[in-house]
Amino acid sequence: MRRNIIRFLHRLLTGIELLLLFAALLYASYSLWDNHQVYTQVENATRDLREIKALAGEDALSMFDQLRFINPDVHAWINMEGTSIDYPVLKGKTNFTYINTDVYGNFAMAGSIFMDFRNSADFSDIYTVLLGHDMSGHRMFSDVNLYKDEAFFRQHQTGVLTLPDGEHELLSLACLVTSAGNSLIFNPQNWDHLTPEEVLRSVREGAMHLNPDGLLILTRMLDAGLDVRIVALSTCSSEYSDARTVLLTLMDPVSAEVSIHPANHVSGGETFD
Numbered sequence: 001m002r003r004n005i006i007r008f009l010h011r012l013l014t015g016i017e018l019l020l021l022f023a024a025l026l027y028a029s030y031s032l033w034d035n036h037q038v039y040t041q042v043e044n045a046t047r048d049l050r051e052i053k054a055l056a057g058e059d060a061l062s063m064f065d066q067l068r069f070i071n072p073d074v075h076a077w078i079n080m081e082g083t084s085i086d087y088p089v090l091k092g093k094t095n096f097t098y099i100n101t102d103v104y105g106n107f108a109m110a111g112s113i114f115m116d117f118r119n120s121a122d123f124s125d126i127y128t129v130l131l132g133h134d135m136s137g138h139r140m141f142s143d144v145n146l147y148k149d150e151a152f153f154r155q156h157q158t159g160v161l162t163l164p165d166g167e168h169e170l171l172s173l174a175c176l177v178t179s180a181g182n183s184l185i186f187n188p189q190n191w192d193h194l195t196p197e198e199v200l201r202s203v204r205e206g207a208m209h210l211n212p213d214g215l216l217i218l219t220r221m222l223d224a225g226l227d228v229r230i231v232a233l234s235t236c237s238s239e240y241s242d243a244r245t246v247l248l249t250l251m252d253p254v255s256a257e258v259s260i261h262p263a264n265h266v267s268g269g270e271t272f273d
Contacts (some may be wrong), residue, residue, distance in 0.1 A: 045244065046101050046139075049088055053077060064164045071103050075121040076163050078113065080233075081171070083143035087113045089130060089161075091121050099133075109134055119188050123163060123251065126199070127191035127230045134236040141235035141258040147175040147247050148237075153209040161231065170231060170249040171231060174207035180242040185232065196222035203230070203248055217253045230254035 011029035049067070058165040067074040067088055090112050092098045095115070100207035102108040103177075115121070116129040132141030147153045159170035184190050184202055194202065199222060204210060221228050229251040 002160065008217045009110075036183055045104065045108070046087065049103065050086065060162055060166050063162070067103075071105065073098075074103065075115070076161055078161050078170075078233075080143070080159035080160065082152075083146060084138035085141065085143050085159070087132070087140070087152055090114045090216075091119070092117055095131065099131075109133075110140055113141060116188050117184070121160070122204065123168075123229060123231070125188055125191070126184055127232065129186060129188050129232045129234060131234050141233060144233050144235045144247050145237060145245050147172070148177065148208060149246060150209050153211075157211055157214070159249060168252050170251055171214045171217065171232070171253040172211050173203050173218060173248040173250050174211065175209045176246050176248070177237050177239055177243055178205045178206055178246060179240075181246050182244075185244075185246055186234070191230075193255070197231075199228065206246075218250050221250075221253075 053063055054065045056066065063077070064074065067077075071090065073090045073092060074088045075091050077087070078089055079086045088103055090098050090103060092101075092114055094117050095114070098112040099221040100107060100109060100111050102110070104114055107211055111133050113130060113132040116131070119125050119128045130141075132144075134140070134142045134145065136142065147156075153172065157172040158170075161168045162168055178185055180186065191199070191202070200215070200219060203215070203218065217231075218228065231249045231251050233247040233249070234244050237245040
């Protein structure tokens, strides 16, 4: 009797182990399928949108007419040199509107690239925050993390932000890793009343890498009283639980092509090599 009980328990345990293994295989298969669906959804949506952009060519108004027919919340298109960042930029009623919603209004884990809801849709603010998920395969804003590598940051410092009025250059200023709770970085309204010196300090504070040329142009623009517009690109980072990688860029740096100070001047008496 005892042997029969032991044999029965052994078979029962073996059966449970097999069931658990089968369940694990099912879960792994489902996870792979689910990930594939997520990435397929991203690829399909991105391909269709990029076709619209390509067909419109330099006619920004035509491109936005078509994009806004799909979704009136589309306000820009961003492309960063040397990366896979090439997406429309949306603005929702809150920062949760497009966190898991694509440009077509469908649920999508990858979400969309979107600006902070407190920002002006025309990028007229001194500081605008763009947010996007860190997805594998260089999708969405994952390539923002490439800028943590100093060599990459030095070699890839430009981008293009397309608005209905045409293309605007983006020039990298700094790359940093910070907490999602950083109110200066993630609340654009905190920049509204900064002095020029505070703007410079905010750009430089906590930076992993700085672009001396970009900072020089920014300094000249601030010294001349020109309108400054800084665009931040942010995505999740792996350093700690709420870590974010942020790339700060200067919009329309060419407007600073005025010789105000010697080339090595920076506010506060600092110089760059």
